Amino acid sequence: MRIFNPTFGLSATSAEKVSLKPVNWQTDAIALMSNSKPNARELLEGIRGKLSAHRQVENIKFMAKNSASQPAPKELIQDIAKNYRAAILALGD
Amino acid sequence: MTDIADKEVIDLDDMDVEAFNEFATEQGWSDGMPLFVPTEAKVAKFVETVRGDNRPYAPVPPRQIIPTVQALAANAVMAGCKAEYFPVVTAALRGVLDPEYNLHGTLATTHSCAPMVMVSGPIRKELNINCGTNCFGQGWQANATIGRALGLMLLNVAGAKPGEMDRSTQGNPAKFTFCFGENEEENPWTPYHVQRGFAPTDSVVTVMSGEGPHNLNDHGSTTGDGLLTTFGAGMANPGANTVYGKGPMFVVIGPEHAATLKRDGFTLDSIRQELWRRSRIHLSRLSKENLKTYETTGHKPDGDWLTIGRSPDDIHITVAGGPGKHSAFIPSFGGTTVSCTRIAR
Numbered sequence: 001m002r003i004f005n006p007t008f009g010l011s012a013t014s015a016e017k018v019s020l021k022p023v024n025w026q027t028d029a030i031a032l033m034s035n036s037k038p039n040a041r042e043l044l045e046g047i048r049g050k051l052s053a054h055r056q057v058e059n060i061k062f063m064a065k066n067s068a069s070q071p072a073p074k075e076l077i078q079d080i081a082k083n084y085r086a087a088i089l090a091l092g093d
Numbered sequence: 094m095t096d097i098a099d100k101e102v103i104d105l106d107d108m109d110v111e112a113f114n115e116f117a118t119e120q121g122w123s124d125g126m127p128l129f130v131p132t133e134a135k136v137a138k139f140v141e142t143v144r145g146d147n148r149p150y151a152p153v154p155p156r157q158i159i160p161t162v163q164a165l166a167a168n169a170v171m172a173g174c175k176a177e178y179f180p181v182v183t184a185a186l187r188g189v190l191d192p193e194y195n196l197h198g199t200l201a202t203t204h205s206c207a208p209m210v211m212v213s214g215p216i217r218k219e220l221n222i223n224c225g226t227n228c229f230g231q232g233w234q235a236n237a238t239i240g241r242a243l244g245l246m247l248l249n250v251a252g253a254k255p256g257e258m259d260r261s262t263q264g265n266p267a268k269f270t271f272c273f274g275e276n277e278e279e280n281p282w283t284p285y286h287v288q289r290g291f292a293p294t295d296s297v298v299t300v301m302s303g304e305g306p307h308n309l310n311d312h313g314s315t316t317g318d319g320l321l322t323t324f325g326a327g328m329a330n331p332g333a334n335t336v337y338g339k340g341p342m343f344v345v346i347g348p349e350h351a352a353t354l355k356r357d358g359f360t361l362d363s364i365r366q367e368l369w370r371r372s373r374i375h376l377s378r379l380s381k382e383n384l385k386t387y388e389t390t391g392h393k394p395d396g397d398w399l400t401i402g403r404s405p406d407d408i409h410i411t412v413a414g415g416p417g418k419h420s421a422f423i424p425s426f427g428g429t430t431v432s433c434t435r436i437a438r
Binding site (some may be wrong): 012 | 100101102103104105106107108113120122130131132133136152153156157158159160161163164166167168171195197198202203204245249250334339386390391426427428429
């Protein structure tokens with residue numbers, strides 16, 4: 001008996017690899033990104049507080065989606081990619 | 094060695110139905126109920142029903158796979174569909190692939206939402222889709238298997254495995270199947286698909302990521318005004334996602350309630366306006382913490398009241414069901430839309 005695979009499909013993602021420069025966690029700008037659910041901001045504030053013991057934190061900024069249930073707007077993602085070297089995401093709930 | 098996921102056709106030798114079901118369960122293909130076997134011959138029969146519909150499918154999130162028609166048909170076969178149901182199922186899939194539907198969010202959320210599938214137009218009768226008594230319930234092959242087929246596609250093509258990508262806290266029985274037909278014959282207003290700009294002769298599938306139906310029981314009211322008081326109070330639910338005020342909802346009016354509302358002069362527009370006003374939630378029914386969250390996310394109260402949805406237009410109205418004094422409220426996930434797709438025939 002031969003069957004069709006119900007999970008089969010063609011991959012839509014590109015195989016192209018992007019080379020990234022290593023992040024310097026001591027000095028680089030970091031985005032602290034909240035998914036806008038309760039407690040995400042608190043988690044990120046905790047992280048920023050702990051980082052402050054090791055580095056200056058003026059270039060570590062809080063960011064948030066405008067809706068917890070929808071994807072982050074492209075403009076926001078582009079802004080983070082343009083202005084920050086790393087992003088830490090918090091999935092609160 | 095090729096992984097099973099990479100193969101379009103799998104040779105199972107002389108496996109019987111019972112052994113196939115064990116195999117399919119091991120592969121993670123099952124919703125927990127027995128499956129029909131998607132043999133090459135059966136799949137070919139289903140694929141034949143959508144010949145001529147050559148529009149490509151968008152990548153299906155979260156897995157971002159572009160499905161083959163054969164893979165989609167395999168899911169419809171496994172669900173127990175008849176071949177002639179397949180164009181309805183593929184139309185439903187196209188609906189949930191509308192970017193505004195937010196398929197990734199609705200599949201990955203902790204919310205209990207499931208894809209509501211409503212069928213309008215002549216195909217309801219051709220396929221014996223139940224629009225009347227017990228339309229949300231059991232007993233009709235088309236309703237049961239069309240909704241199930243879409244659910245299996247979301248499991249197997251989209252990758253929404255419960256506990257992995259599907260993170261729903263409690264789930265919802267509607268995730269097994271949630272498909273019904275409009276009762277156009279007893280709708281005293283305009284059928285839903287015509288409200289959305291389709292011709293009455295078009296057959297259309299409407300999808301929304303919704304909770305299961307919440308019953309709106311009113312045996313006592315004898316006027317349209319009385320019924321809308323009950324409906325509005327039933328919709329004013331601080332525990333439904335609509336309280337965030339960011340998405341659509343359906344009110345599915347039973348034929349007897351619809352007749353009373355029509356007799357008393359209510360139109361679809363005036364019902365929407367009245368329900369918008371009467372479904373507001375008094376601030377005394379909200380916790381202080383929640384109210385603070387809603388305010389900081391842009392959903393501010395109007396005086397002492399919080400509206401559900403963004404405007405009266407978020408209230409979508411149709412008629413379905415049989416005799417009796419019941420209607421239903423179906424709140425949505427919130428960050429989603431109501432998407433309509435004409436069935437290719």
